[in-house]
Amino acid sequence: MATSNASAVWKGNLVEGSGTMKLEKGAYEGPFTRASRFETGPGTNPEEMIGAAHAGCFSMFLAAVLSKSGFPPVEIRTAAKVHMGDGPTITLIELDTEANVPGCDQAVFLEHADKAKAGCPVGKALAAVPTTLTARLVT
Numbered sequence: 174m175a176t177s178n179a180s181a182v183w184k185g186n187l188v189e190g191s192g193t194m195k196l197e198k199g200a201y202e203g204p205f206t207r208a209s210r211f212e213t214g215p216g217t218n219p220e221e222m223i224g225a226a227h228a229g230c231f232s233m234f235l236a237a238v239l240s241k242s243g244f245p246p247v248e249i250r251t252a253a254k255v256h257m258g259d260g261p262t263i264t265l266i267e268l269d270t271e272a273n274v275p276g277c278d279q280a281v282f283l284e285h286a287d288k289a290k291a292g293c294p295v296g297k298a299l300a301a302v303p304t305t306l307t308a309r310l311v312t
Contacts, residue, residue, distance in 0.1 A: 179222075181205075194222065211261070220263060223299070224253035230295035231268055238285045238292070239274055247273040266304045271311045282310050 183192035187207055194217065195202040208214025228251040239246050251270040258264035268290065274282060286308035290296060296304060 191216075194219075211257075220255040220257060223263070224255040224266070227255075227266060227293070227295045227299065227304075228253040228268065231270065231289055231293045234293040235270065235272065235286060235289035238289045239272075239277070239282075242281075242285065244274050244277040244281070244285070247275065249273075263302050266299065266302055267307070268304060269307045271309050273311055277310065279310055283308055 178197035179195065180197070181192055181194045184190055191204060191206045193202060193204055204216040205218050206214055206216055209216035210218035210220070231253075232249045232251045235249055235251075236246050249270060249272040251268055254265075254267040254269075255263055256265040256267070270286060272282065277285075286306060290304065290306050
């Protein structure tokens with residue numbers, strides 16, 4: 174199986190410092206700061222990267238689960254909200270997905286979405302964090 178690589182560099186102290194995060198394959202390289210993590214400053218933060226990874230993994234896994242059951246999706250869109258609490262600590266991840274899946278009804282779709290939530294490798298890695306799922310079919 175593949176190994177994925179990413180890196181980060183931080184310069185300076187927590188308050189005045191800044192850093193960059195980079196994906197090895199070059200798809201993303203960008204800044205992060207204390208303000209981008211704990212306030213509304215420009216740049217990204219580790220929690221956004223976790224959210225993107227979780228949303229992407231879940232969407233792919235759901236596509237696999239649906240396809241294997243004879244319901245190949247046209248499109249799956251998943252958003253992830255990663256909540257930070259005191260500590261700081263990640264306290265909750267909310268997945269919100271909608272999918273266009275011809276021939277699939279809502280009940281069957283929810284079954285498959287729950288399987289994908291349980292089987293997604295990134296979700297498994299984040300198992301210590303409570304995760305909710307809202308899933309709906311769209312056309």
